[in-house]
Amino acid sequence: MASSSVDPLQLFQAALAYKPADSPGQAELLAALRESLEAHPHLLPVLCNTLLQTVANAEDSLLKRWVIDLIHYGIARAPLPPETRAQCTSCIASD
Secondary structure, three states, rough: OOOOOOOHHHOOOHHHHHOOOOOHHHHHHHHHHHHHHHHOOHHHHHHHHHHHHHHHOOOOOOHHHHHHHHHHHHHHHHOOHHHHHHHHHHHHHHH
C-alpha cells in the first residue's frame, strides 16, 4: 500500500481524526502509515517529537501503543545511521 506518493503527515492527521478512535479503520490508517515510514525511515526522527507530544499524556489507546511500537522500531530496528537513531532516543529523553 505504501508508495512514494503517500504523505506520512497526511496519513497521521487522518489517523488522528478518524472516528471512532481505536477502530479497525483507524488501525488500517496507522498500518498504512507504518508501512510508509518503514519504506522511508529517514522520516522517523522528523515525526518523533510530534508523535510523542500527541500521546505523552494520553490514556492507553491504539494510537499510543502504535506510537510506542514505532519509536521502538526507529531506535532498534530501522535501517538508520547511529546519529539518526540518537535523535529518536533524545526525543524520548526530552519528554
